[in-house]
Amino acid sequence: MQREDGSNVWCSTNWRRSVFRSRPSLVIGVLDITERKKAEAAEREATSLMQRVLDACPSPTRMSTIEGETLYANPASRELYGDRPHIADYYVNPADREILVSTLLDKGSIDDFRVRQYCSDDTIFWGSLSARLIDFQGKKVIVSNATNINAMIMAQQQTRQANNRLTDAIESLAEGFALYDKDDCLVLANSQYRKMHAICADVLVPGVNWFDFLRVTAERSQFRVPGDKIDEWLAERARDRREYRQHEFQHADGGWFFVSNSPTREGGFVVTRLDITERKRAELAAKEADDLVRRVLEASPVSIQMTRAHDGKQLYSSPATTRLLGDVVGALDHFASQAHRDEYIERLLRDGAVDEFETQLKRSDGQTFWCSISSRLIDFHGEQVIVSHTHDLSDRIELQKQVEHQREKLHQNEKLSALGGLLAGVAHELNNPLSVVLGMSLTLKETSVDAKTVERADKISKAAERCARIVKTFLAMARQQPTRATNVSIDEVVSAALEVVNYSIRSSDIQLMFDLEPDLPAIWGDPDQLSQVLINLLVNAEHALHHWEGPRKILVSTGRHPECGNITISVTDTGPGIAEEILPRIFEPFFTTKEVGAGTGIGLSFCHRIIQAHQGTIEVETMPGGGSTFVVSLPASDRFVETSGPSDDEPENSAGLSCLVVDDEREVADLIAEVLMRDGFTVVVARSGEEALTQLRKRTFAVILSDLKMPSMDGRRLYNYIADYHPAEVDRLAFLTGDTISPDAQVFLRATKRPYLEKPVKPIELRRFVSGLVVRQA
Numbered sequence: 194m195q196r197e198d199g200s201n202v203w204c205s206t207n208w209r210r211s212v213f214r215s216r217p218s219l220v221i222g223v224l225d226i227t228e229r230k231k232a233e234a235a236e237r238e239a240t241s242l243m244q245r246v247l248d249a250c251p252s253p254t255r256m257s258t259i260e261g262e263t264l265y266a267n268p269a270s271r272e273l274y275g276d277r278p279h280i281a282d283y284y285v286n287p288a289d290r291e292i293l294v295s296t297l298l299d300k301g302s303i304d305d306f307r308v309r310q311y312c313s314d315d316t317i318f319w320g321s322l323s324a325r326l327i328d329f330q331g332k333k334v335i336v337s338n339a340t341n342i343n344a345m346i347m348a349q350q351q352t353r354q355a356n357n358r359l360t361d362a363i364e365s366l367a368e369g370f371a372l373y374d375k376d377d378c379l380v381l382a383n384s385q386y387r388k389m390h391a392i393c394a395d396v397l398v399p400g401v402n403w404f405d406f407l408r409v410t411a412e413r414s415q416f417r418v419p420g421d422k423i424d425e426w427l428a429e430r431a432r433d434r435r436e437y438r439q440h441e442f443q444h445a446d447g448g449w450f451f452v453s454n455s456p457t458r459e460g461g462f463v464v465t466r467l468d469i470t471e472r473k474r475a476e477l478a479a480k481e482a483d484d485l486v487r488r489v490l491e492a493s494p495v496s497i498q499m500t501r502a503h504d505g506k507q508l509y510s511s512p513a514t515t516r517l518l519g520d521v522v523g524a525l526d527h528f529a530s531q532a533h534r535d536e537y538i539e540r541l542l543r544d545g546a547v548d549e550f551e552t553q554l555k556r557s558d559g560q561t562f563w564c565s566i567s568s569r570l571i572d573f574h575g576e577q578v579i580v581s582h583t584h585d586l587s588d589r590i591e592l593q594k595q596v597e598h599q600r601e602k603l604h605q606n607e608k609l610s611a612l613g614g615l616l617a618g619v620a621h622e623l624n625n626p627l628s629v630v631l632g633m634s635l636t637l638k639e640t641s642v643d644a645k646t647v648e649r650a651d652k653i654s655k656a657a658e659r660c661a662r663i664v665k666t667f668l669a670m671a672r673q674q675p676t677r678a679t680n681v682s683i684d685e686v687v688s689a690a691l692e693v694v695n696y697s698i699r700s701s702d703i704q705l706m707f708d709l710e711p712d713l714p715a716i717w718g719d720p721d722q723l724s725q726v727l728i729n730l731l732v733n734a735e736h737a738l739h740h741w742e743g744p745r746k747i748l749v750s751t752g753r754h755p756e757c758g759n760i761t762i763s764v765t766d767t768g769p770g771i772a773e774e775i776l777p778r779i780f781e782p783f784f785t786t787k788e789v790g791a792g793t794g795i796g797l798s799f800c801h802r803i804i805q806a807h808q809g810t811i812e813v814e815t816m817p818g819g820g821s822t823f824v825v826s827l828p829a830s831d832r833f834v835e836t837s838g839p840s841d842d843e844p845e846n847s848a849g850l851s852c853l854v855v856d857d858e859r860e861v862a863d864l865i866a867e868v869l870m871r872d873g874f875t876v877v878v879a880r881s882g883e884e885a886l887t888q889l890r891k892r893t894f895a896v897i898l899s900d901l902k903m904p905s906m907d908g909r910r911l912y913n914y915i916a917d918y919h920p921a922e923v924d925r926l927a928f929l930t931g932d933t934i935s936p937d938a939q940v941f942l943r944a945t946k947r948p949y950l951e952k953p954v955k956p957i958e959l960r961r962f963v964s965g966l967v968v969r970q971a
Contacts, residue, residue, distance in 0.1 A: 201230040253339040275313030285309040285317055297326040319346045368467045375460030377403040389466050414445050435462045449473040500524045502577040519557030529553035529561045545570045562587050625858045628953035631657035632864040635956050661953045680715035680830050683751050690727035698735050708750035716760055717830035718807045726800045730764040730823050737768035760829055765822040771815040851875040855885040855899035868956045882906025889919055896966050901930040909941055927966055
């Protein structure tokens with residue numbers, strides 16, 4: 194009961210029978226329990242507070258017996274686990290609880306015991322259990338707290354996966370990677386880093402100090418560090434190891450590495466190494482190549498330059514370019530024509546390349562010159578650049594002029610050779626009938642007793658002799674050598690020419706004047722050919738004055754060249770001169786400015802050919818309206834010739850000697866036979882080589898005269914037959930021929946060394962020739 198004063202008493206009543214009284218008495222006991230009531234009230238309040246705290250606690254908390262009976266479970270625990278009757282039903286693996294209980298019985302407590310359990314919805318989760326073993330109401334009970342650590346487990350797994358991925362990534366790097374902590378100790382290093390430090394890989398383990406590791410690398414000569422300089426080298430390396438920096442190192446074995454240092458947030462640093470050996474070698478090779486290219490460009494005589502396409506600014510000029518164009522700033526400075534450069538740039542931008550673009554540029558001295566430009570358009574540092582080569586065409590143009598001149602001369606020579614061959618063929622065909630005309634006229638002159646007939650025969654023979662000289666001149670030009678060279682007086686040449694043209698010139702009302710230097714040395718040459726040259730020059734001068742209204746004069750002068758000492762013959766006319774456009778062609782065969790039928794165009798070409806054969810020159814000096822001068826220059830003779838020439842006396846009579854004449858031309862053979870029979874020869878005429886062989890089988894002859902060119906068996910085959918079957922007759926064989934120009938005839942005559950006489954022949958020449966053969970055999 195509670196008293197009015199608030200105290201509490203515990204009362205008890207009990208009827209008892211007293212031994213002294215007969216009736217029971219009421220015994221009332223009163224015990225002051227105020228303090229106890231206070232204690233009970235405090236305990237109830239504490240229990241209520243604890244209940245409220247546990248019920249409000251978000252962490253699942255439970256009290257259970259050792260056997261697994263739940264004594265208390267707060268709402269969070271019931272929400273997590275539900276209302277399973279037995280604790281063991283919460284475990285995925287019941288044996289896990291046995292481990293938990295066994296640990297508690299052994300140690301009295303356990304923390305973070307991780308186990309898989311069932312949620313209230315039967316899903317499985319990872320739980321972290323912390324438990325204590327306590328006494329409660331005289332029993333051992335377990336008070337436990339559970340935490341769902343699924344998220345933490347997942348995070349740890351993800352962290353491990355991330356760490357594994359990071360480790361794999363670091364291992365997969367081509368670069369070497371190492372992480373050092375704030376104490377300079379190695380945390381990790383990938384295999385590439387270890388490979389790059391293969392010589393010291395045994396000390397490269399986690400925890401090794403960076404300085405200790407570097408010292409080993411220096412001591413083992415991984416780097417080129419002298420033994421007494423290792424400490425200085427380490428100190429230098431240590432200064433900025435925790436600052437971001439990049440540098441290149443070379444190992445002692447020649448390998449190159451690009452090394453980067455980067456600080457970490459924890460105070461350590463990361464080292465990455467990249468093997469750049471191949472790059473360094475490539476750079477070295479490129480540098481050597483660049484040096485080589487530069488040296489080649491500097492030493493090359495070729496003009497090479499680089500210019501920007503849009504403004505022409507010069508980026509590079511080889512020394513050859515500087516020598517050629519000077520030290521210019523841009524391409525616009527050395528183009529002579531802006532229009533040419535615009536055309537050149539347009540083609541280059543369109544096609545990307547230009548080959549042999551010919552234009553005029555300006556040299557360093559300002560003079561213009563023709564050149565050829567070849568170029569390519571390239572991309573250089575993001576802009577279009579022209580790489581070009583300039584070739585000076587001055588030498589080539591000069592060479593082309595020389596080649597054209599030589600080609601023209603060669604063309605002239607070829608035409609002259611063709612003309613010579615043509616004329617030689619014509620001359621050969623004329624030789625046989627001309628021989629008959631000349632021989633018969635001279636024979637008629639010798640045998641006739643009528644003065645008038647002798648006079649006529651003399652004129653015929655002179656004309657025939659002139660024709661013969663002309664024919665021989667043609668043959669000489671075809672052979673490109675004089676036919677009968679001797680010391681010739683230049684005055685005799687002039688006199689012989691004047692005999693032919695003097696009347697024609699004077700009858701054309703042209704004044705012919707002379708300026709002949711006396712006592713000039715002789716010329717070594719053919720007088721007939723030289724006279725023919727002078728005749729052609731005088732005839733051309735006469736033609737030039739035919740319709741000329743100005744002075745009509747021709748001057749023939751001789752003298753000596755003031756420099757080379759040659760003998761010169763000049764023919765000057767006062768006519769209209771030679772036009773500049775035809776001047777280069779005047780010595781060209783068949784080229785003529787005369788009307789059709791008035792000229793053949795072969796006169797001056799003959800003159801040119803004859804003078805060339807005499808080792809001389811012929812040139813022309815002319816001025817429109819001022820006349821023309823042809824100057825022939827010939828070397829003076831340095832040869833001695835006996836003054837006593839061949840005698841004109843008749844050869845001795847050859848009575849009793851026999852001669853075989855072999856010629857398919859009947860008139861020629863008969864003429865030769867007649868001339869020789871007059872000298873006493875017994876002459877047998879054979880019309881062919883076969884007929885000659887028939888005569889040789891019958892008898893022997895003192896002299897055998899044969900033509901070279903005959904149908905069927907010619908003179909060559911006849912010679913071979915005589916050499917084989919009548920060798921004694923070979924020394925008596927000689928040839929009369931008009932074909933000494935062909936290569937076959939020349940080779941044959943040189944090889945056999947047999948005497949020969951060229952047609953047409955005079956009777957006196959034939960007699961001397963045959964007389965010489967007879968004397969030689971004697």
